[in-house]
Amino acid sequence: MVAAKAPETAEASFIEHLLELRNRLLRSAVAVFVVFVALFPFANTLYKLLARPLTAVLPKNGAMIATSLTSTFVAPLKLTFAVALAIAVPYILYQVWAFVAPGLYQRERRLVTPLLLSSATLFYTGMAFAYFLIFPLAFRFFARAAPAGVRVMTDINSYLSFVLTLFFAFGVAFEVPVAIVLLSMMGILKPETLASKRRYVILGAFVLAAIITPPDAFSQTLLALAMWGLFEAGLLVAYRVRRRPAVSEAADETALVPVAQEPAVPEDPSAPPRRRRRRRRRPPAPPKP
Numbered sequence: 001m002v003a004a005k006a007p008e009t010a011e012a013s014f015i016e017h018l019l020e021l022r023n024r025l026l027r028s029a030v031a032v033f034v035v036f037v038a039l040f041p042f043a044n045t046l047y048k049l050l051a052r053p054l055t056a057v058l059p060k061n062g063a064m065i066a067t068s069l070t071s072t073f074v075a076p077l078k079l080t081f082a083v084a085l086a087i088a089v090p091y092i093l094y095q096v097w098a099f100v101a102p103g104l105y106q107r108e109r110r111l112v113t114p115l116l117l118s119s120a121t122l123f124y125t126g127m128a129f130a131y132f133l134i135f136p137l138a139f140r141f142f143a144r145a146a147p148a149g150v151r152v153m154t155d156i157n158s159y160l161s162f163v164l165t166l167f168f169a170f171g172v173a174f175e176v177p178v179a180i181v182l183l184s185m186m187g188i189l190k191p192e193t194l195a196s197k198r199r200y201v202i203l204g205a206f207v208l209a210a211i212i213t214p215p216d217a218f219s220q221t222l223l224a225l226a227m228w229g230l231f232e233a234g235l236l237v238a239y240r241v242r243r244r245p246a247v248s249e250a251a252d253e254t255a256l257v258p259v260a261q262e263p264a265v266p267e268d269p270s271a272p273p274r275r276r277r278r279r280r281r282r283p284p285a286p287p288k289p
Helices: 002-055 071-087 087-103 106-144 156-173 176-185 190-195 198-212 217-240 246-256
Strands: 063-065 151-156
Touching: 002 063, 002 106, 002 156, 002 176, 071 087, 071 156, 071 217, 087 106, 106 156, 106 190, 106 217, 106 246, 151 198, 156 198, 156 217, 156 246, 176 190, 176 217, 190 198, 190 217
Parallel strands: 063 151
Antiparallel strands: none
16 A cells, blocks of 8 residues: 555655646746736836936937837837836746745755845845946947948947847846855855856956947956956855765764664574673782882
């Protein structure tokens, strides 16, 4: 009977996990939808705020245009959904944490919570860095690079796609410290190894900044320096939360497990009695003269 119930128990547990995952996903979707409905009346205002870095540097004859009849409605709608998703990220991360927390050890639980909070904070910081520093510099460069007699007119859908791509790229680029800490915790990379490859990391930061940013040397330098600083910050944290050696972990685990005493083996009554070994006594030392 026990062997027959084991597969049923495992199948029931798997179905329970699937149901819990479905509930977590539904809660996340509902949260995004609620925020989207709350922000929908302000869709045009949100797009106006998003377009401010470009409209502030456009010449007098420059403007944003809509090449499609539905663009005036679809573009603000897409932006509103993206903003709702960004606002609901902390709640979505909480749902992910609540789903995986029962399968983690106590030490892992203490570390995952700061990592989730720091990853969300760094992602928002990267988006703010792009909006307040990179966008004004890049759009000013593009506006001044227009040839004489050419009016700068940007389609609102093209502008939205360009801006959302940069937001995502800068948000992911600012996750460098979290990636370093996770790699160090899993034992894939050691902080000493990353520190010895610092020159290659700096070169890679400048190359990546040149790829994901507009052709503006100043904005590329800002992003590269920011990624370098985040790399150094990630190294400092990785030195503190590095993974302990396996030997010490095993020693800690065995230190907490009580050692079971072996049961006493009863003596065989048919065996001959053991002879006690008499201990010889040393003769007393002669008295000193």
